[in-house]
Amino acid sequence: xxxxxxxxxxxxxxxxxxxxxxxxxxxxxxxxxxxxxxxxxxxxxxxxxxxxxxxxxxxxxxxxxxxxxxxxxxxxxxxxxxxxxxxxxxxxxxxxxxxxxxxxxxxxxxxxxxxxxxxxxxxxxxxxxxxxxxxxxxxxxxxxxxxxxxxxxxxxxxxxxxxxxxxxxxxxxxxxxxxxxxxxxxxxxxxxxxxxxxxxxxxxxxxxxxxxxxxxxxxxxxxxxxxxxxxxxxxxxxxxxxxxxxxxxxxxxxxxxxxxxxxxxxxxxxxxxxxxxxxxxxxxxxxxxxxxxxxxxxxxxxxxxxxxxxxxxxxxxxxxxxxxxxxxxxxxxxxxxxxxxxxxxxxxxxxxxxxxxxxxxxxxxxxxxxxxxxxxxxxxxxxxxxxxxxxxxxxxxxxxxxxxxxxxxxxxxxxxxxxxxxxxxxxxxxxxxxxxxxxxxxxxxxxxxxxxxxxxxxxxxxxxxxxxxxxxxxxxxxxxxxxxxxxxxxxxxxxxxxxxxxxxxxxxxxxxxxxxxxxxxxxxxxxxxxxxxxxxxxxxxxxxxxxxx
Numbered sequence: 001x002x003x004x005x006x007x008x009x010x011x012x013x014x015x016x017x018x019x020x021x022x023x024x025x026x027x028x029x030x031x032x033x034x035x036x037x038x039x040x041x042x043x044x045x046x047x048x049x050x051x052x053x054x055x056x057x058x059x060x061x062x063x064x065x066x067x068x069x070x071x072x073x074x075x076x077x078x079x080x081x082x083x084x085x086x087x088x089x090x091x092x093x094x095x096x097x098x099x100x101x102x103x104x105x106x107x108x109x110x111x112x113x114x115x116x117x118x119x120x121x122x123x124x125x126x127x128x129x130x131x132x133x134x135x136x137x138x139x140x141x142x143x144x145x146x147x148x149x150x151x152x153x154x155x156x157x158x159x160x161x162x163x164x165x166x167x168x169x170x171x172x173x174x175x176x177x178x179x180x181x182x183x184x185x186x187x188x189x190x191x192x193x194x195x196x197x198x199x200x201x202x203x204x205x206x207x208x209x210x211x212x213x214x215x216x217x218x219x220x221x222x223x224x225x226x227x228x229x230x231x232x233x234x235x236x237x238x239x240x241x242x243x244x245x246x247x248x249x250x251x252x253x254x255x256x257x258x259x260x261x262x263x264x265x266x267x268x269x270x271x272x273x274x275x276x277x278x279x280x281x282x283x284x285x286x287x288x289x290x291x292x293x294x295x296x297x298x299x300x301x302x303x304x305x306x307x308x309x310x311x312x313x314x315x316x317x318x319x320x321x322x323x324x325x326x327x328x329x330x331x332x333x334x335x336x337x338x339x340x341x342x343x344x345x346x347x348x349x350x351x352x353x354x355x356x357x358x359x360x361x362x363x364x365x366x367x368x369x370x371x372x373x374x375x376x377x378x379x380x381x382x383x384x385x386x387x388x389x390x391x392x393x394x395x396x397x398x399x400x401x402x403x404x405x406x407x408x409x410x411x412x413x414x415x416x417x418x419x420x421x422x423x424x425x426x427x428x429x430x431x432x433x434x435x436x437x438x439x440x441x442x443x444x445x446x447x448x449x450x451x452x453x454x455x456x457x458x459x460x461x462x463x464x465x466x467x468x469x470x471x472x473x474x475x476x477x478x479x480x481x482x483x484x485x486x487x488x489x490x491x492x493x494x495x496x497x498x499x500x501x502x503x504x505x506x507x508x509x510x511x512x513x514x515x516x517x518x519x520x521x522x523x524x525x526x527x528x529x530x531x532x533x534x535x536x537x538x539x540x541x542x543x544x545x546x547x548x549x
Contacts, residue, residue, distance in 0.1 A: 208232050496512070
């Protein structure tokens with residue numbers, strides 16, 4: 001003992017008992033009582049492992065676990081450290097105090113120790129620690145020490161690995177819970193969508209069935225027949241829009257859209273979009289305003305750009321009460337063209353804003369389905385914008401309206417007006433009289449198309465299957481063949497191939513007219529010998545141009 005170690009006479013005999021390993025545990029218990037704490041431990045720092053190990057005679061009495069190991073690792077260097085740990089065999093946490101001198105450590109569990117007794121004990125700690133360290137080295141031979149240290153290293157590595165594995169498992173469980181919640185939400189939205197789809201499909205069909213019954217019951221009442229025919233036309237267009245929406249969202253999400261970009265006047269496309277939605281806006285007594293702040297040009301697929309703007313305008317009209325105001329503003333901001341569509345409608349709840357571009361999501365879905373639609377319009381807008389190298393975002397205030405801003409890369413104005421800058425023709429160009437063979441296994445569809453062509457001044461014939469189509473074409477030598485693909489027996493692809501091999505028909509213009517409109521379908525029809533591929537229901541203006549070409 002050095003000259004600085006001067007413990008009180010009453011404490012010295014007790015501290016001296018730490019010299020014997022056999023009496024060390026009892027002495028530690030008595031010292032804990034003198035200090036006013038629950039337990040006393042002495043630790044020795046192993047110089048090679050760099051960790052604190054219990055002194056001989058004082059077994060490890062602290063519950064194992066990452067919290068205790070982390071606490072001991074934090075006690076590095078001289079000083080006093082305290083924290084909460086779990087006591088062995090107990091779930092309750094207790095306060096631990098560690099007085100670290102670099103080579104030795106005194107660990108106390110329980111309440112704040114008596115400061116005077118603690119000061120005297122700490123003065124003796126080098127002596128107690130020195131004895132414990134000497135015993136630690138003497139008990140183990142060098143070989144045994146190496147084995148013990150290697151075991152310690154392995155145990156420490158295993159403990160760290162177990163701690164990491166537990167943390168990874170907890171993270172995996174949290175991720176699993178999150179994914180499960182997302183799957184449940186997706187399943188709920190799927191059920192809502194299927195119910196909504198059934199409603200949206202049944203409504204037009206019910207209206208068409210009712211109109212047909214009116215026509216059947218009162219065929220001589222021309223006014224009623226005209227009204228019923230108008231209903232059928234409108235509902236057929238509605239069904240076509242629903243099918244197009246479903247196909248579009250499938251195509252854009254799978255990246256199957258093929259763009260045909262050209263330099264376009266954005267203002268002209270905005271006008272076309274307004275014209276396309278004007279009837280719907282008028283039905284709700286909305287006012288649509290177009291403001292062009294600067295001439296703006298971008299490189300885009302005309303039809304797809306018009307579709308994006310039409311979707312945004314329709315969405316604005318749908319969620320705005322009657323007599324509302326919708327504004328579309330075309331501008332340039334740096335390297336971008338911006339098209340902002342604003343309304344003074346119901347707005348979007350804040351909790352829905354992060355998901356407003358998700359498929360099948362609608363604001364305030366209700367049983368009456370007053371807004372209509374499938375909730376895919378904004379999804380299509382976002383994906384098409386991305387395919388054009390642009391983006392779309394939204395801001396909204398509940399009860400005050402929303403603004404959707406489409407951003408696309410700007411380009412220089414073309415030297416001459418482009419074809420896209422001229423409003424689309426609405427009439428049908430019949431052209432010179434043509435001989436046309438319509439091939440369609442749907443008798444109603446085929447006969448109606450024949451009647452339409454005859455009204456345009458053409459000579460038209462109808463074949464209901466592939467075999468008869470090939471035979472009729474050989475006899476008639478038509479100028480144009482409007483060919484359905486999904487025919488019974490011999491499909492449209494085989495019919496086209498045979499017509500190309502027949503000298504009587506090899507120069508005829510073959511136009512595929514089909515409900516199959518994927519890019520792969522167009523490639524197959526082209527490979528079979530078709531010159532064009534139109535998707536049912538065919539736009540009459542497009543059909544007129546094809547016939548007249």
